[in-house]
Amino acid sequence: MSGGIRCMLMRGGTSKGAYFLAADLPDDAAERDDMLLRVMGSPDPRQIDGLGGAHPLTSKVAVVGPSAGGDADVDYLFLQVVPDQPIVSDRQTCGNLLAGVGPFAIERGLVPVGGDETQVRIRIVNPTPTIVVARVQTPGGAVRYSGGTEMAGVPFPAAAIPLDFPGDGRLAFPTGRLVDRFDDTDVTCVDAGMPVVLMRAADLALEGDESPALLEANAPLRARLERIRLAAGAAMGLGDVRATTVPKLTIVSAARAGGLVTTRTFIPHRVHEAIGVLGAVSVAVGCLAQGTIATVDHLAPGPYRVEHPTGSFDVDVDLVGAGAATSVARSTLVRTARKIMDGQVWPRDPETPETPESPSREGTP
Ligand code: NQM
Numbered sequence: 001m002s003g004g005i006r007c008m009l010m011r012g013g014t015s016k017g018a019y020f021l022a023a024d025l026p027d028d029a030a031e032r033d034d035m036l037l038r039v040m041g042s043p044d045p046r047q048i049d050g051l052g053g054a055h056p057l058t059s060k061v062a063v064v065g066p067s068a069g070g071d072a073d074v075d076y077l078f079l080q081v082v083p084d085q086p087i088v089s090d091r092q093t094c095g096n097l098l099a100g101v102g103p104f105a106i107e108r109g110l111v112p113v114g115g116d117e118t119q120v121r122i123r124i125v126n127p128t129p130t131i132v133v134a135r136v137q138t139p140g141g142a143v144r145y146s147g148g149t150e151m152a153g154v155p156f157p158a159a160a161i162p163l164d165f166p167g168d169g170r171l172a173f174p175t176g177r178l179v180d181r182f183d184d185t186d187v188t189c190v191d192a193g194m195p196v197v198l199m200r201a202a203d204l205a206l207e208g209d210e211s212p213a214l215l216e217a218n219a220p221l222r223a224r225l226e227r228i229r230l231a232a233g234a235a236m237g238l239g240d241v242r243a244t245t246v247p248k249l250t251i252v253s254a255a256r257a258g259g260l261v262t263t264r265t266f267i268p269h270r271v272h273e274a275i276g277v278l279g280a281v282s283v284a285v286g287c288l289a290q291g292t293i294a295t296v297d298h299l300a301p302g303p304y305r306v307e308h309p310t311g312s313f314d315v316d317v318d319l320v321g322a323g324a325a326t327s328v329a330r331s332t333l334v335r336t337a338r339k340i341m342d343g344q345v346w347p348r349d350p351e352t353p354e355t356p357e358s359p360s361r362e363g364t365p
Pocket of ligand 1: 014015056057093094095096097194245248267275276277278279280
């Protein structure tokens with residue numbers, strides 16, 4: 001494929017990514033991933049030769065097409081393009097890019113406009129199929145991006161896009177236990193859409209409100225967290241997670257601003273400036289269930305405010321069952337998204353050799 005490829009660049013929640021129609025990409029996954037590395041400018045920590053923004057949160061791809069099943073309008077495949085390594089991973093989804101999928105599907109004519117609000121039923125195909133309904137504002141027959149909804153981590157308000165997740169009956173604690181112990185640390189492994197390992201800040205000799213930069217600079221902490229992550233990943237049924245971006249690691253401590261909990265999240269090596277969408281749902285579930293390392297007692301009804309480095313994220317979630325048999329009955333949250341650019345992108349030539357002085361690929365997703 002030597003020509004340009006149709007592509008829309010969008011901010012989805014607190015992330016940014018390239019959105020493609022599935023039909024515009026190679027069918028073969030290996031061919032597609034190789035092309036996406038060349039589109040995004042990987043492997044290179046600066047991604048200077050591509051669309052990627054030199055951070056995992058701005059090096060993302062959404063692939064959208066008509067749904068294969070009858071119960072959704074479109075299928076959404078998320079791909080994490082690792083900035084500094086030649087890795088494209090489909091092992092996680094992204095609830096932030098998900099916010100842009102409804103608008104993108106309408107813009108590309110996959111879903112007809114349905115009045116002032118268009119509901120788009122989206123099947124998240126990776127890692128486990130789940131259906132979510134996005135409510136997109138479409139006054140006058142066109143997607144409205146501007147509006148007054150503020151989101152921590154995005155300095156400019158925009159039109160709200162509520163996302164409704166019906167429960168799917170999946171158990172939220174994949175090890176079958178509410179508390180596990182890895183590397184002499186008590187953890188809770190939870191997965192309510194994003195596999196996350198919860199740890200108490202005090203157990204890691206932290207306060208819990210350290211800055212992302214300070215946490216990323218703490219090499220002994222990072223080494224310990226990686227040992228915990230590898231053990232937890234295997235226990236959660238994710239296999240060998242060395243080269244994958246899941247599970248995430250969230251350090252929890254008491255809320256500072258009247259919310260549910262304070263969080264700092266490794267995704268899994270860089271520290272999130274905020275928190276992922278399904279990551280926040282998983283954290284909330286870990287706090288609401290009794291008997292985990294993060295249980296918060298005496299809760300008022302939701303929505304629950306998950307505090308993070310740049311503000312907070314409101315998650316509305318209802319649980320069914322108790323203990324290791326807990327699952328999510330439903331959850332709802334609100335994001336915003338914005339179309340930034342629509343056009344064609346030119347991947348670098350597959351024959352282009354890397355120059356010997358090109359930056360080191362040492363690094364992690
Ligand atoms: O948890 C970052 C993000 C995410 C993922 C990450 C996300 C989610 O903020 O649903 O949105 O954890 O890699 O985009």
